[in-house]
Amino acid sequence: MRNTSKYNLFRIISLALLIIISFSTFSQDNSSSKKKMVVVIDAGHGGKDPGAMGPKGNEKDLVLAVALKLGKYIEENLKDVKVIYTRNTDVFVELYRRAQIANKANADLFISIHANSNDNPKAYGCESWIMGLHKSASNLAVAKKENSVILQEDNYEEQYEGFDPNSAEGQIIFSLYQNEYLNQSAFLAGEIQKQFKNRVGRYDRGVKQAGFWVLYKTVMPSVLIELGFVSNVKEATYLFSEDGETYMASAIYRAFKKYKQEIFDKPVQKIYEEKETKKEVKKHDIYYSIQIATSKKQVKIKPSKFKGYKNVFEFKDANVYKYFYGKEKDYDKISTLYKEVKKKFKDSFPVAFVDGKKTSIKEAKALK
Ligand SMILES: [Zn+2]
Missing domain, CATH: 3.40.630.40 (Zn-dependent exopeptidases)
Structure with a gap:
C-alpha cells in the first residue's frame, strides 16, 4: 500500500464530488441516505x-x-x-x-x-x-x-x-x-x-x-x-x-x-418512538459527555487514575465499565471540552445520554 497519499487524494476528490451530487439531489432527505x-x-x-x-x-x-x-x-x-x-x-x-x-x-x-x-x-x-x-x-x-x-x-x-x-x-x-x-x-x-x-x-x-x-x-x-x-x-x-x-x-x-x-443494518433502537395516539410529547433528559476510558474491572474514581480529571463518572454497559468526563446540556460546550480532553485521552470520544441511557450524539440530536 505505497500509494496511499495518492489514493487518499483520490478519495477526497471523489467524496467531495459525492457530497455535491447528494446535496443537489437529496437535499431534503435525511432518512433514506444510509x-x-x-x-x-x-x-x-x-x-x-x-x-x-x-x-x-x-x-x-x-x-x-x-x-x-x-x-x-x-x-x-x-x-x-x-x-x-x-x-x-x-x-x-x-x-x-x-x-x-x-x-x-x-x-x-x-x-x-x-x-x-x-x-x-x-x-x-x-x-x-x-x-x-x-x-x-x-x-x-x-x-x-x-x-x-x-x-x-x-x-x-x-x-x-x-x-x-x-x-x-x-x-x-x-x-x-x-x-x-x-x-x-x-x-x-x-x-x-x-x-x-x-x-x-x-x-x-x-x-x-x-x-x-x-x-x-x-x-x-x-x-x-x-x-x-x-x-x-x-x-x-x-x-x-x-x-x-x-x-x-x-x-x-x-x-x-x-x-x-x-x-x-439494524436501525438505531426505536425505544423513543411515540405511538400514533395523541399523547403528550415526552420531554427527554439529554446531556452530553466524553467517554475517556473503559475497563473490564471497576476502576476507583479518583483524579490520579484519570490523569488528574475530577468528577469522572462511571457507567456499566454489559460487562464493561466505562468512564466519562464532562456533563453538559449544550453539545457545543462538550465539543470545546473534547478538544482538550483528547490531548490527554487519545482514544476518547463524545457521547450522549438520553434519559439515563447512553446513546449516540446523532440520536440525541435527533430527539432534541
Ligand atoms: Zn500471524
Missing part, C-alpha cells in the same frame, strides 16, 4: 515477514488467499459494502500502518486474518480473538507472536511509543483501554467460530481475548482470526487446499453478513 458499510480486511504478515511457517507453506500466503476470497465474496454479494485491504499482494506492511489504514478509511469493521503454529505438531483448530486482557500465559504467547513483527520494522520505538512486544508488562498496560466496541467484536468473533465449527467442521478453540496491537489501535469493532495451525500437517494440508481456502473464506463471509444484518 452510510455505506466499510470493512477492512487485513491479511497478516507479508513480504519479508512470512508469519508462521509449516510443512505445507507459510502463514502469509494462506491468509492472503483467504483474505482475497473473503473480499471477493463480499464485493460480489453485498453491493452496499466497501472492501479495503491492508495488502492484496505479498508485501510487508507495518502493524501501525494496518490500523492507520482502517482508521483513516473510517471503517466500520476490521477483520485481521492469521494462522497459528505451535511446537507441538499435534495442536490444531481455529480461534478468534478480540482485544482484551490476557487471561492466561498461552493467550499472552499468541499475542506476543503476532505483535512481535514490530521488531522487524524500522524505527519501531517511535511508532509504537516504546511498546516492547516481548514484555508481559507491555501487554498488560492495554487493560484500561478496553475496546469500546468489545461487544460487537465479540458478536462477530462468536459467529465466525460458529461457522467454522458447524459449517466447515473445524475444531473450535473458542473466542479469546488478548492485547493485539492491531486490534488495540483500531477505533472500530475488530476481530483477529487464527484459521488453524500451519504446523499441523493434517490441518495445513486442508488449509492450503483450494477447498480449504474457499470454505474458510465463505465461513467468515457468512459471519460477516450476519454481523452486518444484526448490528450494522
Whole structure:
C-alpha cells in the first residue's frame, strides 16, 4: 500500500464530488441516505515477514488467499459494502500502518486474518480473538507472536511509543483501554467460530481475548482470526487446499453478513418512538459527555487514575465499565471540552445520554 497519499487524494476528490451530487439531489432527505458499510480486511504478515511457517507453506500466503476470497465474496454479494485491504499482494506492511489504514478509511469493521503454529505438531483448530486482557500465559504467547513483527520494522520505538512486544508488562498496560466496541467484536468473533465449527467442521478453540496491537489501535469493532495451525500437517494440508481456502473464506463471509444484518443494518433502537395516539410529547433528559476510558474491572474514581480529571463518572454497559468526563446540556460546550480532553485521552470520544441511557450524539440530536 505505497500509494496511499495518492489514493487518499483520490478519495477526497471523489467524496467531495459525492457530497455535491447528494446535496443537489437529496437535499431534503435525511432518512433514506444510509452510510455505506466499510470493512477492512487485513491479511497478516507479508513480504519479508512470512508469519508462521509449516510443512505445507507459510502463514502469509494462506491468509492472503483467504483474505482475497473473503473480499471477493463480499464485493460480489453485498453491493452496499466497501472492501479495503491492508495488502492484496505479498508485501510487508507495518502493524501501525494496518490500523492507520482502517482508521483513516473510517471503517466500520476490521477483520485481521492469521494462522497459528505451535511446537507441538499435534495442536490444531481455529480461534478468534478480540482485544482484551490476557487471561492466561498461552493467550499472552499468541499475542506476543503476532505483535512481535514490530521488531522487524524500522524505527519501531517511535511508532509504537516504546511498546516492547516481548514484555508481559507491555501487554498488560492495554487493560484500561478496553475496546469500546468489545461487544460487537465479540458478536462477530462468536459467529465466525460458529461457522467454522458447524459449517466447515473445524475444531473450535473458542473466542479469546488478548492485547493485539492491531486490534488495540483500531477505533472500530475488530476481530483477529487464527484459521488453524500451519504446523499441523493434517490441518495445513486442508488449509492450503483450494477447498480449504474457499470454505474458510465463505465461513467468515457468512459471519460477516450476519454481523452486518444484526448490528450494522439494524436501525438505531426505536425505544423513543411515540405511538400514533395523541399523547403528550415526552420531554427527554439529554446531556452530553466524553467517554475517556473503559475497563473490564471497576476502576476507583479518583483524579490520579484519570490523569488528574475530577468528577469522572462511571457507567456499566454489559460487562464493561466505562468512564466519562464532562456533563453538559449544550453539545457545543462538550465539543470545546473534547478538544482538550483528547490531548490527554487519545482514544476518547463524545457521547450522549438520553434519559439515563447512553446513546449516540446523532440520536440525541435527533430527539432534541
Ligand atoms: Zn500471524
